[in-house]
Amino acid sequence: MSDVPAPPRLQSPGQLAWERFIARGSSRFGMVVMGLIVSVGIYAPFLSNELALVWWDKNGLSFPAFADLFNRRSYQKPHDLFFNVTALLLPPLLIIQWLVRQHVRISRRILGMVGIVVAVGLLCWAPFIPGKNGWTAAWDHRPFVEQNIQTWRELPPDSRPLAVFAPVKHRFDATYPGAVLQSPGTHNPLTGGTYWLGTDAGGHDVLTHLFFGARISLTVGLVATGLAFFIGIIIGAVSGYFGGWIDILLQRMVEIMMCFPTFILILTVVAMLDRDIFIIMVVIGLTGWAGVARLVRGEFLSHSVRDYVVAAEALGLPKWRIMFRHIMPNAIAPLIISATFGIAGSVGAESGLAFVGLGDPTTPSWGVLMEQGRQNIRYPWLIYTPGLAIFIIVMTLNLLGNNLREAIDPKNHR
Amino acid sequence: MLAYVIRRLLLMIPTFIGILIINFAVLRLQGPTLVEQMQVTGGMGEGATAGGGDRKVQGAAKDVENYLDRFRRSGNDLPAILNLRGFYNTADYARWLRDTVANGRHQDKPSARNKLEKELWLAGPQAVAPLVALVADEANADIHALAVQALTYCAYITLNPRDLSGLPASELQRIQQRNETLRNNRILHTNTREAGVTVVDPKAAEKRAVLLALFAEPQIQAEYAARSGGALSAMVFNTGFVDFMVKLATLDLYSESRKEYVFTVIADRWSITFWLNTIAILIAWAVSIPLGIRSARRIGTLEDRTTTTTLFLAWSMPSMFLGTLLLYHLCTDTAASKAWFPNRGLSSDGAMWFPTGAYLLDLLWHAFLPLVVLSYASFTALSRYMRANLLEQLDADYVRTARAKGCSDDTVVYGHASRNSLITMITLGSGLLAELFSGALIVELIFSIPGLGWLMLEAAVERDAPLLMGSTVISVSLLLVGILIADLLYAVADPRIRSRYV
Secondary structure, rough: OOOOOOOOOOOOHHHHHHHHHOHHHHHHHHHHHHHHHHHHHHHHHHOOOOEEEEEEEOOOOHHHHHHHOOOOOOOOOOHHHHHHHHHHHHHHHHHHHHHHHOOHHHHHHHHHHHHHHHHHHHHHHHHOOOOOOOOOOHHHOOOOHHHHHHHHHHHHHHHHOOOEEEEEEOOOOOOOOOOOOOOOOOOOOEEEEEEOOOOOOOEHHHHHHHHHHHHHHHHHHHHHHHHHHHHHHHHHHHHHHHOOOHHHHHHHHHHHHHHHOOHHHHHHHHHHOOOOHHHHHHHHHHHHHHHHHHHHHHHHHHHHHHHHHHHHHHOOOOHHHHHHHHHHHHHHHHHHHHHHHHHHHHHHHHHHHHHOOOOOOOOOOOOHHHHHHOOOOOHHHHHHHHHHHHHHHHHHHHHHHHHHHHHHOOOOOO | OOOHHHHHHHHHHHHHHHHHHHHHHHHHHHOOHHHEEEEEEEEOOOOOOOOHHHHHHHEEEEHHHHHHHHHHHHOOOOOOOOOHHOOOHHHHHHHHHHHHHHOOOOOOOOOOHHHHHHHHHOOHHHHHHHHHHHHHHHHHHHHHHHHHHHHHHHOOOOHHHHHHHOOOHHHHHHHHHHHHHHHHOOOOOEEOOEEEEEEOOHHHHHHHHHHHHHOOOOHHHHHHHHHOHHHHHHHOOOHHHHHHHHHHHHOOOOEEOOOOEEEHHHHHHHHHHHHHHHHHHHHHHHHOOOOOHHHHOOOHHHHHHHHHHHHHHHHHOOHHHHHHHHHHHHOOOOOOOOOOOOOOOOOOOOOOHHHHHHHHHHHHHHHHHHHHHHHHHHHHHHHHHHHHHHHHHHHHHHHHHHHOOOOOOHHHHHHHHHHHHHHHHHHHHHOHHHHOOOOHHHHHHHHHOOOOHHHHHHHHHHHHHHHHHHHHHHHHHHHHHHHHHHHHHHHOHHHHHHHHHH
């Protein structure tokens, strides 16, 4: 009995594609780089902060930088709060998902993590957060002024409390007097830190700008692409599944969007509205759905005549269920590839917009930094730093998209 | 073949109309409203209380008239798709004016009262007749001052630059005189929630009589009636959308920031962009097609891998980064050396006096880096497409057949495979015509070349919607023409399409 051969390991097409994908060195490299960029984005407040991470004086132990994460005066943009929530929630969530890995499917685990982060992030913006003076007060003040590096350095050395500071000792929203366009390596007398990558025309530290700019780029990529895919999938699915005059009508809409010079349309709309980073994201998303719709329509057209769909229809399942629970999972592969390129495209579009001077001037986006580089052409660190950052994130996403395509598409095994 | 062309043309009509609708929607997003604009200058005229006096009121009236001019020139004074103003009668306007009084005002933000009132001012000639009836009626004495104010703005006639040069001098003078009369005969009043409208003008009765006498003339009544059209036809035709379409069709779009008609501005600027893009596209195609073919034929070799990797890296490199780098390294004077290339414009100072040869050299020297950045952006993508497409073709059965019957490698590649990848190349080329018109925004910005891209950027910064719309419409039309040409070329290149329609 013992020489019965073990049953062959069954692998789904997804698993096969994943194995082909991860077998390539460049894929692993790309994943590591993306992971680094995401971690830098998430943990930016711990990489670069004036506040002490740990502060131990006679009043006891405190963690000002951590408490500051939920301070709406410090982090005014919603995406910052989301990233801060993620920073705190990610380690426990990762541990939990590792503990339940035997019982829950990977897709559910990832969905659950994202769901929890989004829910808590939204909760931060809800008006009923408890605090000392009413419910919102704790989230709207800026308490930790005395626990930052500037006050620590002003104290006499023997009475300084025990404190741990971030590796880069600059705040992302602080401008330092006399720090305009300083070259890399200049010392900051106020915080005792060094401008490792120099400062920009507004007196911000470029390295800090770079860390927090990763947040903007990732948010733009995800929100704009997410919106484009949301619209594109719905329109494409309806168009491909129902056909007929709905299809003709929706195809006209897609054609109209395809014909528009996208960048000029974005430029026009952004020029007419406020230059807010979220408006920019939404506009990029709203102009980018046509390609997705066309892709999804093609998939749905080819799937809607297959046996399994006919069977589902014969069972009398509702149409939305057939569309999104039966056909959609079969059409997801090309969408993943396209999303990877889409994220790269939106990051490029946002920085291009900022580069031509139509970005959100209140956010530390990489494109804004690059525009300063163009205007102050003699300060090359303002060109190289953001330029390389944009180049690396776009290249990595393109690389991952390329490898995914080659892994998923069985025709393309070279 | 003709049926094919006609079919393609018919398919384009809904697309073009859809594009015009989106353009119109974007135009309606345009900047601050009348209320907001007037808050900036603070000139309302109506607040001319004790200290004010006639001079101040007239100055404020001028401001309002300037804004009305802007709104009427851009067509933003009209309702978007349905104009119901023609159906309002005197009683409706009386209610409207009483509402403005009842709605009170806040110190710091445009209140409901302000908004209602300014919307009334935008109503234009259609409101003239009912408002005159309202002013004539003694029963409305409580709102006469407000009605007179609204009447003078509605009756005010905007003169376009084209009117200024086109109308006969006597007619022009008559209109200007009437505008002047309207401006001078506004009744000074205060307007608060508590006290309602209080007339503070000693000459109120006189002014009202002057205005009533003016509008009693049948000639003027007929003129305003002609301007407003019938209520029914105005409902459909006197709307923002129709106005936009008419302005587009008659090339009447007016750019407020440049005080010039949009298509005149574009015509002045587009030749630079056209030549620059033509040369850049020629370079890009001349480099990318052979590169793609070469790479595909040598698949798997070190050369192919190097080319593919380099092209991949170049493809991911944003052209703004490359352009700025070139600007810094090659166009900026340093302490050690002088810059190799000029950093702005397309010609040196006084280049028009150079002899032809020197002039061309100077042009080349200036245009070299912009051309590099422009063509690089498209040739990376193009040669990747070419390579991938040719590889697909070389895998096909017909290529194996061709090889089996003994065709040489060159014949297979150039005679069979590349003919089939022509289809993809035609698709890629369909956007070329539009690219000639607007492809170079970032490059023109970096190298300070006064072309169309730069013009659009300035327009965007100045929130000049008509200028942006004008260039979008041109570029979309060119794209549609490009697609049409591509469709024709498909038929030329692909016998299957040809046979279906001949």
